[in-house]
Amino acid sequence: MEKSGADIGEKYAGLSGFAPSLDLANEAHSLLRGKENKEIGGVSEQIEKYRHAKVVTITIKDEQGAKIMGKPVGRYITIEAPDIRFDKTLEAEISAILAERLRQLLPPLSNEAILLIGLGNDHATPDSLGPSVVDYTIATRHIKTYSPEIMENDLAPICVLAPGVLGITGIETAEIIKGVVAHVKPKCIIAVDSLAAASINRVSTSIQIADTGINPGSGVGNKRVPINEKTMGIPVFAIGVPTVVHTSVIIYEALSALAEFWEQSGQAVPQIEEKAVDFINGKMLSSFNGSMVVTPKEIDQLIQNIARIIAAGIAQAVHPRVNKNNYHLYIQ
């Protein structure tokens, strides 16, 4: 019997129970395929290469795939662009790729509004991706309503909301959104959120688009109540970027790498038992009650860069007039 993506600790004997659930379908799939690169039933993968990016589309085709992946049936498109971490001039290229992919998922352009939700906490940098994308985005729905002649066929009606997080507002996020959906009656939601990565290398360099909405997972801040077609009554497209890593994942990566080193060098690989892992976590994270989530020290700049790319991608995907050459005039 195969393991689900939420329980993938067996990569290395003795480390079971150690893996967090994975936010990126791409990472879950890769871990399940393992070193042998075996096929996973009910799941397909497609890879395309661009100049500065690789696009991996994971399609979970049926319930078998959903079960093993620990994620709903649907498409999960990940744009991997490691160079954006240091090269701001790739903004146009990567945002155009995001726009193209997003447009393929979105319903056809029309006069019905799109609701952009920026999940997360404006006052906690690694969790501020959603609110930042909202800040960069120019809402147009009210202009379309009050002065339609200004927009004609150039701009689509979009409205935005950054509902905050339970820990700051004392209000459940999904409930705020439901109230707005009931009033605005948008044709769909685009929800942007910060994710947790299973590898340090991915932080702030992968963008995942999913047509399945936001579903319970680890996320940044344990705030990921379901925001999907089932709870909202309209299609929900999720855009997520890993901005944090659990310290326990770093420890897991280190121990896995140690085992790999021993294996490669022909040494007898000693057993690393679950008890050992518990001991290590307990000792290192005592003053954090055993759980600590970290982010790169450059996180402010990383969030700013990638939030601009996402806002630029969304603007190009939803507005007829906006493209790769002029998008910078249509974001804040």
Place this chain on the structure above:
Amino acid sequence: MEKSGADIGEKYAGLSGFAPSLDLANEAHSLLRGKENKEIGGVSEQIEKYRHAKVVTITIKDEQGAKIMGKPVGRYITIEAPDIRFDKTLEAEISAILAERLRQLLPPLSNEAILLIGLGNDHATPDSLGPSVVDYTIATRHIKTYSPEIMENDLAPICVLAPGVLGITGIETAEIIKGVVAHVKPKCIIAVDSLAAASINRVSTSIQIADTGINPGSGVGNKRVPINEKTMGIPVFAIGVPTVVHTSVIIYEALSALAEFWEQSGQAVPQIEEKAVDFINGKMLSSFNGSMVVTPKEIDQLIQNIARIIAAGIAQAVHPRVNKNNYHLYIQ
């Protein structure tokens, strides 16, 4: 027949049609009483003095008073404290006065939640009073729900929301709030907003508390949809501070002062006709389509000081444990 507060231009012959509607009941009342200090039917005034503040309570007692004042029946308590503009050390004194007055209006302390709404635009300093008070306030409703033992009888359950403004979100503010009220079912709302003053001297030095909620008026940003017991189904207490002045009010003040000077110096007072006023406004504000609202250049500091005072006052009013001596530990 008496004039309403929304039509008070006749203070000086020739300036009719020139007065904006007034956000502060205190200013409207004073203008209506005029130089002769005449009684206004259906409206009473009570004044108390403190070391660094004067508290003026205007009570609109009946429909006659409501009509002439251009405001609903209810209590309007204004704390005037000109010294807070320059003296940060008055924070404890003024916030305690605010707490005392607010507690008299609020329903008795209980385990039902209070919803604090910060109206306005976080990214427009003179309109950011509401969001700033929300930022200074620590939400406790979720703690009360998930770990009631932490709070016991020390802290009341409060939740907060800064819904943004239509021009930024593309969504009507009142509709966002209605959705939250339907879910949270608070016992009452405290809504904080920026106001427009009729006198430059009042900007950022007067705090008005009203038990009538937020009602259409000029406000900052023309965003003042009604948020009151009628629209929300629960009592709404409004806290407002003037942070802006219409340039046309400054012009009006200048022309009134000129007339007063002429009168005092025994000169024949020339007629200043409505046509003249229109000409002046048109000429001065041409590139603003005849309407411009201004704020003091120190507005960032002014907002910060008064937002802290209001957050401190609310914390002292709603939480049993918080008082004049420890409030600074219970605001952000």
Place this chain on the structure above:
Amino acid sequence: MEKSGADIGEKYAGLSGFAPSLDLANEAHSLLRGKENKEIGGVSEQIEKYRHAKVVTITIKDEQGAKIMGKPVGRYITIEAPDIRFDKTLEAEISAILAERLRQLLPPLSNEAILLIGLGNDHATPDSLGPSVVDYTIATRHIKTYSPEIMENDLAPICVLAPGVLGITGIETAEIIKGVVAHVKPKCIIAVDSLAAASINRVSTSIQIADTGINPGSGVGNKRVPINEKTMGIPVFAIGVPTVVHTSVIIYEALSALAEFWEQSGQAVPQIEEKAVDFINGKMLSSFNGSMVVTPKEIDQLIQNIARIIAAGIAQAVHPRVNKNNYHLYIQ
């Protein structure tokens, strides 16, 4: 005998002593020329029109001109672009005009550093233009020093400083800059500052470039210590934008417009004496000690837009590789 720009109150009899000194050479010149549009000795004016801008170059040619204008000999180029207040898409056009004009003044491109100084107070929105331009600008001097191969002939070495203001730091701004100049030895300084306008209509829509540096004037915050070739030992180019208006100027404008109305309508124009003006100011601004400076309530957005335009203009002017089509990738 002609009047200097710092004493231009005689436009309307009775209002003398009422005019503040004027930060914009363009405004001073226009006021001196008066209704009769007379020539001013030692001063020349040249006007060019663009699609969305008018460029007015005032050249003060000699000491006679300097005396009457109240400003040093030099060139003062003002880009007037009223539409930028509401149309963000003009950013490329206006920044390119600024770049072209600035390049004409700057010394030839070389490997010597340029020092960009952002004057003003980051925490006071109307005074934050300078620090904002610094924030949008990417410093390159250290890259040129430590990894010259990255930049080659594409980017010039630029370094930036936002020294703060005396009221916040307790240190005289010019002294901080002098220390940096002594160390960095740049070939020139570009200093960006907020100005005070003599007309509400100009706020945030005019950009003045001067090859004379920053000289004592009203400015925002009375902080304008001289930062010029004489005090710094290298050429200083100043870029200034009016972001505030003195309330007394608004009063002056209103009284002038009233007089104009009377004149046009054939009425006898009553004398408005200096005593009257003093009375008006005293009455209206009593709680501000007779002096209050205001800014439009949209100042956050206005500063953001124009700071981007200026940073974009500077990047295009100083870096060989940066132009109208790619500048948005070379600002933060």
Place this chain on the structure above:
Amino acid sequence: MEKSGADIGEKYAGLSGFAPSLDLANEAHSLLRGKENKEIGGVSEQIEKYRHAKVVTITIKDEQGAKIMGKPVGRYITIEAPDIRFDKTLEAEISAILAERLRQLLPPLSNEAILLIGLGNDHATPDSLGPSVVDYTIATRHIKTYSPEIMENDLAPICVLAPGVLGITGIETAEIIKGVVAHVKPKCIIAVDSLAAASINRVSTSIQIADTGINPGSGVGNKRVPINEKTMGIPVFAIGVPTVVHTSVIIYEALSALAEFWEQSGQAVPQIEEKAVDFINGKMLSSFNGSMVVTPKEIDQLIQNIARIIAAGIAQAVHPRVNKNNYHLYIQ
């Protein structure tokens, strides 16, 4: 021969070369003493307990101590207060302890100015401790100069500077400070900076005060040019708080804990060679060129809390009038 603090990798055989230099004297001393808790020549330690804090004073008495500790002769006082991470109400208690300790080091109160330097990058949260402390502090030097009667004997003259970092300004930080010292001629400098911790548990909970100034070390952002009595000509007191951890330290901690577990459980402890450590780091941090520094995801709140504590402590230490009960009125 004993090892220096900059070379403490031998805690566990095979992990040599793995330890970063340590910013906290307390951590370096503890590591050198090892499990056997041996005495270190030329270094003394003194521990005092408070209700919510432990104060550890490490005194490096001579060159022997300096060499082994990898730090100059002087006093290093560390306030350890793990509870401040979650309990904002400890602000008064901990800031009073900091004030008491700082006052013991500072020269006697006088009318000579103190210069507060906030090192670090305002736009990078984990490196923004210094600028944040500067933001919370109210400069008084200019008041003392221009209106001495306001301050009399109540407030000391303090001035502040946040010089930014080389990567943002293109200018060497120490040179900016030297220029200001030459002009202001303060009696001493207090420099606040972010540090790197050798243990995750210490992040944002330890405050180190040192009378030796800022000396080269790892720090946040590799920006730690020496700012000490030798380079500045006046005494420099450093206040530092660890806000980041090198990922390699987390890996080191994990491997050390694994070895400890094996030892405790009586297992044969396999050798973890340097090659293995290199392999692990290379694999995990490939896209970061082998070096990555992380910070807790709550870093915004942590910086805000501890910056307030430090600003509060400094205010109580330098101003005669400010104490534990009123300090909140004397910080911004």
